[in-house]
Amino acid sequence: MPEIIKVISGGIEYTKEDLMKMDPVLLRALLHERAHHNIEVPFYTTLLKWKGNPMPNFGQQAQIVFDVWQERGFTEDTPDIAWVKEYLAIAKKIRAGQKIEWTEPLPTPFTDEEMAVVNKLIYGRHSIRDWLDKPVPDDMIEKILEAGRAAPIGCNLDEVRFIVIREPEEAKMVTSDISTQNAVIIVICYDTRIPKVVGQDRSVPQNAGFDAAAAADHMLLMAHALGLGGVWLSENKTKAAAEKFKEQYGLPVYIEVALHIAVGWTAIGTIKSKRLPLTDMMIQRRGMCSDFGGKRI
Ligand SMILES: Cc1cc2nc3c(=O)[nH]c(=O)nc-3n(C[C@H](O)[C@H](O)[C@H](O)COP(=O)(O)O)c2cc1C
Incomplete structure (x- = not known):
């Protein structure tokens, strides 16, 4: 049986054979998409609730696409592929139930x-x-x-x-x-x-x-x-x-x-156009109040 991976968007299924023949530009896009939907998006909500139990399928589809990428000898020296590999490494740990040290900083307000x-x-x-x-x-x-x-x-x-x-x-x-x-x-x-x-x-x-x-x-x-x-x-x-x-x-x-x-290079300075006041741009749900004002519709 050929290995099947399922692309969520549109429900398209690709076999390994399809991936081996796929145009590299499209394979790379599929790899980005799988890393995103199969690891990045579920990862953060998963990590917050995760008890450390192995999740055998986590990120598996992204891994299959990457394995083909590697098998076909395509570059791994670009920032996008490095980003994919970072998530693949995390997913591998989650599959095995290994601890993840998370040190990414939270945003801070600008001075x-x-x-x-x-x-x-x-x-x-x-x-x-x-x-x-x-x-x-x-x-x-x-x-x-x-x-x-x-x-x-x-x-x-x-x-x-x-x-x-x-x-x-x-x-x-x-x-x-x-x-x-x-x-x-x-x-x-x-x-x-x-x-x-x-x-x-x-x-x-x-x-x-x-x-x-x-x-x-x-x-x-x-x-x-x-x-x-x-x-x-x-x-x-x-x-x-x-x-x-x-x-x-x-x-x-x-x-x-x-x-x-x-x-x-600008030849002549211009008057900047101005937008509607914020209150005129706000739409309010009937019965709800908003700190930003706005008209009820
Ligand atoms: C979707 C879109 C299409 C635009 N098309 C044109 C255009 O074809 N010709 C043009 O001179 N300006 C175009 N503009 C620039 C707008 O006219 C300009 O952003 C608007 O008047 C507000 O002025 P500002 O950019 O100085 O804030 C476009 C802007 C957007 C967002």
Whole structure:
């Protein structure tokens, strides 16, 4: 009997044979997902209640996927695989009923000084739509991309992909409702094969776009911290424009364009738009009261 592992999302079953043939990009995503749902998510609630009795199946599915990853000789030298291995080691102990020393620190509130920086970042960021003809150094772009990489991501799937466009000729392929002259464009895409391999194209199809959006927000915050000005641009998302870009840029069919951002040296300061008062954004359940006010609906 071939060994069966069951991927929870969408209930897709993979045999070891399937895993041995699977595209490495998809196998890696499955490994991330299994480490997440089969170990990371149940782990914390398990640990708090755990009496130390062996749990023979704990994290077993993630282990099977990793064993195939290893058998196929794929890299173990990357941070994502190191993270998987950390959880696999914990799961192995739980399976065997071995004691776990847990020393991960709890979060502490920021100092006033640190909070001033956070406030400057969150409340100071605003959209910029005019840029100077001044090159943005590569290390700044890299910091922006790294910030995008650190954003929350649904089930650790890591399906988000980035394209950096600096050349004015290439920039013409990306359509926006404003001129992006002098800006660096970062196109945020995702690999549509990845949600499919864990059934999330059916269970949570919105997540891939949300992941791209979270990355964009992190990137715009980093751009602001670096003294650059950026804006989120959605125009390319119209189906026809996105398809044209994909074709012109030569992207594989399975890469979907979610949005793009433009960043560069701000040419002119702008008035920051203001949001509704918080009380107008709050929704209150009938009969319930809230410290934040808000209208009953
Ligand atoms: C989902 C989304 C789509 C956006 N699309 C565009 C766009 O196509 N063109 C544009 O100039 N700005 C776009 N923006 C930027 C918004 O116009 C901007 O965030 C909003 O006016 C608030 O201003 P602020 O960013 O300065 O706080 C978009 C923002 C978001 C979140």
